Amino acid sequence: MLPDLYVCSSCHEQFDFKFREAYYYVGAAPAHEQIADADLLWINLRPAWCKDCECVCGVEDIAPLRAFEGAYGAARAGQPVEYPSYAKFMEPADAIRELGDQLRWRMGRRRPARALCCGGSRYQWMDVAQPLLRHAQCEYGFIEPRIYIGSGCGPGPGIYAPANIRLYDPEGELIGQLTWRKQDGSVWDIEPMRYPPPAADD
């Protein structure tokens, strides 16, 4: 789970996540204008500092294949699963389908984990005790996590306002964002979105 934000221990500058939730699109047809909710797959994120974007961001948390196989086996045995999907409160058939989808995705995945701000790989994990991340402008400052307990009530994103949840292809390439949720939640409107072009490297 991502902390709510990071704060420099010295100057108190705050670093927010630009987004905290993202999905793979695993449907057979090209993603165009509308996609089915059933073709979305939860992306596990770990907090990291992207050295290219100079921001805190989510990096794909991709465990070894055997973790996915184990989770799928556990779901089939009716045991609770927390990774790669939180399936504790799902109906058994839903949990088996969800973890089967995750396993299928993991078996097809080729690229190593990417920072989902820019698709890059120049990042540093922030959920490890060492090394601490020093704030570049501060002599004594370290960037530390803050966690607040919020209350998530209401009809969920995409009903009264566009959700703007990022959507990636199975290799972590940004392809769009989910905007409006339609037809009792079974369908999402999407709009195209791409990574920013890489900065000139010289």
Ligand SMILES: [Zn+2]
């Ligand atoms: Zn600072």
Ligand SMILES: [Zn+2]
């Ligand atoms: Zn980045």
